[in-house]
Amino acid sequence: AQTVTQSQPEMSVQEAETVTLSCTYDTSESDYYLFWYKQPPSRQMILVIRQEAYKQQNATENRFSVNFQKAAKSFSLKISDSQLGDAAMYFCAYQPSYTGANSKLTFGKGITLSVRP
């Protein structure tokens, strides 16, 4: 079974600084998707960024980028120029890519990010 580990329950960053959130996962599959979701106090699950395992290039979305290390099974999220609105809980998630089976998202425990003004 796949597992996703977020070992840091909380992190804090100064506004305008850069922060990196860590995530490791375990799978025997060679093709899959990885995601970072943001959950603000409104509880809405917001997709931040997505990475396909077959792509070597790290995904980027504006101030958000990932460091995807497939061999190490590591998938960290870097937030540049942190803003107060980035304060939220962040979840790392794994999804298998094969069809005809459960497209379940396996989530880590989440990390609470606070941003200091």
Place this chain on the structure above:
Amino acid sequence: EAQVTQNPRYLITVTGKKLTVTCSQNMNHEYMSWYRQDPGLGLRQIYYSMNVEVTDKGDVPEGYKVSRKEKRNFPLILESPSPNQTSLYFCASSLLGAEDTEAFFGQGTRLTVV
């Protein structure tokens, strides 16, 4: 607007009183799923459905039922709720097999069982 709609957003109920949380999507997605979110545990899958009349258990199905009579609707049923089912629940939907598949989540339902 593409969306997944859950109702109610908040619910307080008593032990043993049957309840249903509704979920509806307007994107013609085949795949729908229910998750529960608990502190320190992340989100865990309860049940999923790959199409109409096709449902199966996820990781934590005990105490829950689902049905998929129509493609757009996927209600979560608690026949006899217990306090350990107090949680935040999310419904999600997505296409199956699409290259750029993305899960769309509902707004969440905060359930308290007393």
